[in-house]
Amino acid sequence: MTKVPDAAAEFREALSSRKFGTVLADPPWRFTNRTGKMAPEHRRLSRYGTMDLPEIMELPVQSVLAATAHLYLWVPNALLPEGLQVMRAWGFDYKSNIVWHKIRKDGGSDGRGVGFYFRNVTELVLFGVRGRNARTEAPGRRQVNLLATRKREHSRKPDEFYDIVESCSRGPYLELFARGTRPGWTGWGNQAEDYEIGWDTYSHHSQRNQAQLPLAGE
Template sequence: MVARPLRPETAPPQLPRIVGGFSTVLADPPWRFANRTGKVAPEHRRLDRYSTMPLEAIKALPVSKTLAVNAHLYLWVPNALLPDGLEVMSAWGFRYVSNIVWAKRRIDGGPDGRGVGFYFRNVTELLLFGVRGSMRTLAPGRSQVNMIETRKREHSRKPDEQYDLIESCSPGAYLELFARHKRAGWTVWGDESSDDVVPRGLVHKGYEGGPILPPLLPNEHIDLGRAEVLGERLRTMYLAGQSVRQLAEETGYSIQRVRALLQAAGTSMRPRGRAPVPELDLFHVLE
């Protein structure tokens, strides 16, 4: 059977301009992988997460015409496409000077090993940092470590912590390219940045982000107050649709522990589709 064509490509709209130009640009281009017809390709009809662009089209965007004489660029790039990211940075008028690593964490703080990769399981993503002209980072940047450690969210969505980091280290005016959400104090450009557009990736099952829960040893004692706090966080995720097994995989807690914590938070459990198990001894499991 012949596969239907992917979403048709359209010419990108004009980039925004301001008097004096933008001093800081954040960009998360819709990179196109070589296997774009494969089932994990972002624009594959099975997923339709977002449209992608070929490398030459990304490079051809007239970003340099929107910039101040001196400017910073923060450019997201997948590990496999690092050479492409450096090409784009150069084409837009920046020179590469450093990078920030996004370490994707599970809810227990460990590396989230559910990323993709043909050679290694990717648990990091790179935010390349480039400079146009001559401009150092602001004073807070001199003590800012080049790592962000947070949980993953919806497919392709980058950590919100990036904005505070960028705003503290680089001056405005700020421009976000390929934006999918508005942000106060920023000019945004992208086909999903309008308030009346729901990003296509949001309709697909993904991660909701949120706080990282502490790791627990298999037989670690938990007092009732702490159990209720952990249970409330798990309850929110459970009511949002995650199963007990998924919560166990994400937290590193045992299935029995997850069930006990959910009970501690007064969670009404969904039917499991098989014969019920004997009621758990809550305090025995918590200990």
């Protein structure tokens, strides 16, 4: 497992002068079992850089938030309690969630996921708010809390989710642990600028159909 060095310091250096109305985060969670060892079903993922819970919680996210802000936090089913801890540490109150249902091309559940108790075909996005008058925008009140799309490569989340965030929450928009860039967003993370999809399995990705763009505001 690879520890992310000085993540909090890097965060401050990159973002301390900015204020964001919406944060989307997909932390590199470290899966461990109750003995403190990497859970067997996730040992094959150990080649990916991860952060432990205190490291994620210590990111100074509150320092870059507008007075009223929204958080969309991706969290694996097994780490729901940890996700709620991160949300509180970052200054948000939990309000709801959105479920990503991973489907095959034929629309059936994609059962290639892992899990100790059940085979996971879903992931959760925890939604939290901070400040006054923090309700979602009008489209959010019509948006169902279920998104059914095909899986991407390891850990990558559906491109369609950005459209939901942009219609339901106000900017400026910040993506933490971003993979690649997106117009209108500021990205932070070690793959924010150099990530590129290089194979055809997931050729329906938006990033295969547009040029890489600079971070918003730069």
